[in-house]
Amino acid sequence: MxxxxxxxxxxxxxxxxxxxxxxxxxxxxxxxxxxxxxLPWWDAGQACVRCGEALASGGGETAGVCTRCAASPPSFQSTQAAFWYRAPVDRWVHRLKFHRALPYATALGTALATTAEPRGDLLLPIPLAPERQRTRGFNQAAEITRTVARIWGIPWQADGLRRCKETAMQATLDRAHRVENVAQAFVVRDRRLVTGRNVMVVDDVMTTGATLAAASEALRAAGANAVHLLVAARTAAPASAGDGTI
Ligand SMILES: [Zn+2]
Ligand SMILES: [Zn+2]
Incomplete structure (x- = not known):
């Protein structure tokens, strides 16, 4: 342009x-x-290819897959991140979400597009719950997706995924409740959009992965061939107290 x-x-x-x-x-x-x-760049060589979590050094993992993914493979094929969720990236995400500092979305999206590789032909951001979208006025995941889509030249849809019920603030819940909280949380707006396609789902922060797993399951149920995750920042250990708000 x-x-x-x-x-x-x-x-x-x-x-x-x-x-x-x-x-x-x-x-x-x-x-x-x-x-x-x-900057705390995420390193694909040190992370699980499926969930993006840091691999424990010294054993258990085969072919770059963590023990949890090996025992119970997720519905998504891969996870790529730009950063580990550490300073100063945690501050960037906070400023983006709570102070509407949109240049951070451009920075996070640029980081993602320049370090990750495209593994699909459609980008879909994780949507906010309608109530939160109204109060916040923008979706940080969509803003990050906008930049990735522009750099890669791949189409994206702001509302390809929709929340189908209100979910509690993830940050207030433990792991088991987080998984339960987001089960069946998403619907695909139009199955024709995703059927037979390799879809890349984008979010700002991945903590337990429960939100992204729920989105992935909805996409697979709607006929997506494969789902690949792209996150601006990945917490190193899913049990740690991360941000995780959705
Ligand atoms: Zn500088
Ligand atoms: Zn894993």
């Missing part, structure tokens, strides 16, 4: 404010080179 070319040229001339240190730099990324080195 002409306008994005124009923006790129303008950025080259005037510089960009780094999202980490807030100093001006002249690269294409939302962060400067020095901050990029210090």
């Amino acid at each position: 002409i306008s994005s070319d124009f923006t790129r040229i303008l950025t080259k001339l005037t510089g960009t404010v780094c999202i980490g240190c807030e100093r001006t730099h002249y690269g294409d990324a939302p962060w400067c080179d020095r901050c990029a080195e210090a």
Whole structure:
């Protein structure tokens, strides 16, 4: 697009404010080179290919799959993340969600699109519950998806997935209740959108994976060929007290 070319040229001339240190730099990324080195990049080589969780060192895992996924394979094929959910990325997510700081969505989406590989032909963000969408006014997962879709040139649908019942705040629940809380939480708006396709589902933070697993199950039930997850940030251990709000 002409306008994005124009923006790129303008950025080259005037510089960009780094999202980490807030100093001006002249690269294409939302962060400067020095901050990029210090960011908690998620490492595919150290994570379970299915759920993205950090693999315990020293054993049990075969072929990059964690013991839980080996014992009980999830309905989704793979998980890719941009970052581990650690400082400063946890702060970025917080500012994005609760202070509507949309440049962080661009930064997280850029990080995801430049570190992950496309594994499908459609991107769908995890939707907010309708009530929360009304009070927050925007969906952070959709904002991240918008950037990934633009960089990859892959179509996305803001409302391809819908919440079909209100769910309690995930952060207040333990693991077992989180899983129960989101069971059958999603419906696919139009089966024709996903039937036979490889669908990539996008969210800001993956903690237990219960929300994403529920979305994946709805997509598979609607005929999706395969589901691949893309998350801006992955907590290292699912039992840890992460953010996990949905
Ligand atoms: Zn910086
Ligand atoms: Zn796993």
